[in-house]
Amino acid sequence: MEMLFERVAGLDVGKASVTVCVRVPGLRQGSRSSVTRTFKTTMGPLRVMRDWLVECGATVAAMESTSTYWKPPFYCLEEVMEVWLLNAAHMKAVPGRKTDVRDAEWIAQLLEHGLLSPSFVPSPPIRRLRMLTRYRVQLMGDRTREAVRLELMLEDASIKLPTVAWSVTPVSARVMLRAMIDGERDARVLAGMAKGKMRSKIPDLAQALEGHFDDHHARMAGAISDRLELVEHALADLDVAIRAQCLPWAHQIESLQTIPGVEEKVAQVIVAETGADMTWFGSAAKLAAWAGVAPGFYESAGKRTPTGKRQRNKWLTAMLVEAAGSVGRMHGKNYPAAQHARLSKRRGPGRAQLAVAHSMLVAVYHMLSKNESYRDLGADWLARRHDEAHTRRLVAQLERLGHTVQLDSVASLQSPKNVSGKARRADVPAHQQMIHGSVTAAILLPRERGVECIST
Structure with a gap:
């Protein structure tokens, strides 16, 4: 088999140690020799590992994506050589006794013959932005969970405030809850604290606020409300930090917001997950497959069968599907909305949102690769295409x-x-x-x- 890389290194990464196999030309012509060593994953031993690989003349190193344990050795080696991050599902070793040494040797052997393909690892500025945007998503999940806990606790006290105010997060609802925590129990007085449009619902609020809210409920509601406020303050600070980190890509983020359903936060996630550089992916189809919004299939003997859900970038896919859901509420005012309405009737809203997310990502690829703004095909494009096909x-x-x-x-x-x-x-x-x-x-x-x- 053809040898593509002469001096390679394969790494089997664990939490506390990393096993490294270096394969170089042997003493006899055409032969290969390998040396395997094990290092701890603290910074001192990792620097020793890096110096050893440089001394051996290794030009390419490869390692599996093992949780987050791959990051320290990857970041240490990327400064001096080309490093590939591999999908563990793409490389299955032959059956036999499994050890860290054999795994490292297997990775090195596949690498030297060019039988592996690297995964996308963005540049350090994009990695920092990605950490911020992903943490924001986690905090938003924390906020939702705390709000649900507060609603369930109010149900235990027979307080039906969420049924009138739709949630416990609006300003009026927060003011009433704070007054209840401080000791106010009169439902009419609490309902009179409503603000803005909520004042038109004062009679309904008065009925919803009648219950048996006691000191125990007040203690629980106070703890949950304090936690909710802390999360919201953290989200506000995080939004400021993300905007500052996104300044180098301000033009791309502004351009992406011309896509229907894509707001600032969605555009920031798209830049953080893709790096705003489409040269790595090569085509819109490969980008969609990498993100997990393209249908997968298995072909054998000329027959193609669906393979179900693909491995996906869950952060990017979740944001695109959420944006597609907002497009579905536009009632056919543009091409994505018309596509969503058309597919919802035949395949259901779930399939429709995934298809619209795929169309959005294809538009993102062409916009970022050609530095163009979004150009909508029109709400009647699908109908016109159907009419033309029917005419033919x-x-x-x-x-x-x-x-x-x-x-x-x-x-x-x-x-x-x-x-x-x-x-x-x-x-x-x-x-x-x-x-x-x-x-x-x-x-x-x-x-x-x-x-x-x-x-x-």
């Missing part, structure tokens, strides 16, 4: 029956220079004319059948 099918069917069909647009038929043509066409029997959508087709019958051809 009808024309093909008539041609198979031995007819010749010429199509003229309605606009051209109404121009003055076509008046005579329209007059001649008026003489055509109804069964020999086909009007569909925005085109009119005149069927020309062959002369050899004894029927006069109709000039258009």
Whole structure:
């Protein structure tokens, strides 16, 4: 088998140690020799490992993506050589006794023959931005969980505030809850604290705030509310930090927000997860497959079968699906909304959101690779494409029956220079004319059948 890399290193990474196998040319021509050593994953031993690999002349190193344990050795080695991060599912060792040494040797052997493909690892600035955006998603999950805990606790006290205020997070609801925690129990007084549009619901609020809210509930509500406020303050600080980190990609983020359903936070996640550099992916199809929004299939003996869900970038996919859900509430005002409405009827909202997310990511690829803004196809694009395809099918069917069909647009038929043509066409029997959508087709019958051809 052809040797693509002469001096390589394979790393089997664990939490406390890393096993390294270096493969270099042997003493005899055409032979290969390997040396294996084990190092701790603290910074001192990792620097020793790096110096040893440089001394051995290794030019490429590869390691599996093992939880987050791959990061220290990867970051240490990327300064001096090319490092590949591998998907563990793509490299299965032959059956036999499994050890860290054999895993490292297997990785090195596959690497030297070019049988591995590296995963996408962004540059350090993108990695820092990615840590911020992912932590924000986790904090948003914490906020949702704390709000749910507060609602369940209020249910235990027979307080139905969320049924009127839709949640416990609006300003009016927070003011009422704080007053209840401080000792206020009069439902009418609490309802009178409503603000803005919520004041129109004061009678309903008064009924919803009647219950048996006691000191125990007040203690629990206070603890949960304090936790909720801490999370919200952390989210506000994090938003400021993310905006500052996104300044080098301000143009790309502003351009991405022209896509329907993509707001600032979604655009920031797209930049953080893809690096805003489309050269790594090569095509929109590969980007969609990497993100996990493209359908997977398995082909064998000429048969293609679906493989279900693919491995995906859950952070990017979740944001795109959320943006697709907001597009579905636009009621067909643009192409993604029309696509969502069309697919929801046939495949359900879940499949529709994933398909719209795929279309969004394809648009992202072309926008970032060509430095262009979003250009919407129009809400009627799918209908027009369906009409054109239907017209082609009808024309093909008539041609198979031995007819010749010429199509003229309605606009051209109404121009003055076509008046005579329209007059001649008026003489055509109804069964020999086909009007569909925005085109009119005149069927020309062959002369050899004894029927006069109709000039258009």
